Amino acid sequence: MREIMTEEARLSEEHAHLAGRQEAARTRMSELLAALWPVHQRNIASKAAGLSSWDEADRRFTWLTDMYGAAAASYAAYREQSSRLAANMAAQEAARARLVTARAEAEKSKDALLAEQLEFSKQLRNIRRRIVSEEEQLKDILRTIEDLDARLAAPPAPAAPVATGSLSWPVDGKPVSTFDPAAEPPRRGIGFSTAQGAPVKSVGAGKVVFADVLRGMGKVIIVSHGDGHFTVYAYLSRIGVNMGKEVGGSETIGEAGYYPPAGGPGLYFELRFHEKAINPGEWLAVRE
Secondary structure (H helix, E strand, O other), rough: OOOOOOOOOOHHHHHHHHHHHHHHHHHHHHHHHHHHHHHHHHHHOOOOOOOHHHHHHHHHHHHHHHHHHHHOOOOOOOOHHHHHHHHHHHHHHHHHHHHHHHOOOOOOOOHHHHHHHHHHHHHHHHHHHHHHHHHHHHHHHHHHHOHHHOOEEEOOOOOOOOOOOOOOOOOOEEEEEEEEEOOOOOOOOEEEEOOOOEEEEOOOOEEEEEEEOOOEEEEEEEEEEEOOOOEEEEEEEOOOOOOEEEEEOOOEEEEEEHHHHOOOOEEEEEEOOOOOOHHHHOOOOOOO
């Protein structure tokens, strides 16, 4: 569009120049015609009267020939400038038409981009609502488990007290997202990229209190480790344990499935104290 506007400005400048030259040619032609017309009229009226000799007749003829030639040249110049001016005006009209088209296309592109941005914002709002919904689902499940503790036997006590840096890793993989509850949207756990079908293991001894599909998180396993501590394993391709099963630390409970943030197979893992998500990285054993 900038190139078209530059071309239009150049043509406009050229138009002013051509118009000036056309006006100069018209003025010159008018002056010559103004000088010739009376002579032409006298010649018609008097024929050869008033001529004293052939030399004078020859001089008058030569002068008139030159004047007529100059007038013809001025007329030709005027026509040429008029033609060039007409071509310039046509070029300006074409440039303006291209500019209008380019502006219309730009408006369409802008409208399309705006539509994409609005759609993206809509999807982002939906994702945020879904994340809130998933959080509420987890809280509701954990609340139900704690409120109805009589429904499930208490999980066996771990061989040693659970302490920071003492839990085994839930899967062999590379972290792709970290715990950051202040992020937008909040990240309440750790995400891993793994091999296809990588075994998912309980990070400590406990009891399976949930093994089912959870909207927005796929197949999910929740293990209670006692004292209000729970671990959450989401986006599984396979659940390998039933609810109520007692599991030991590093025991395989399922397989990693498709995890969107990893763009392939992976696992989403959370550690919770009652309903509150806590940083799993502080509790997992340091890898060598």
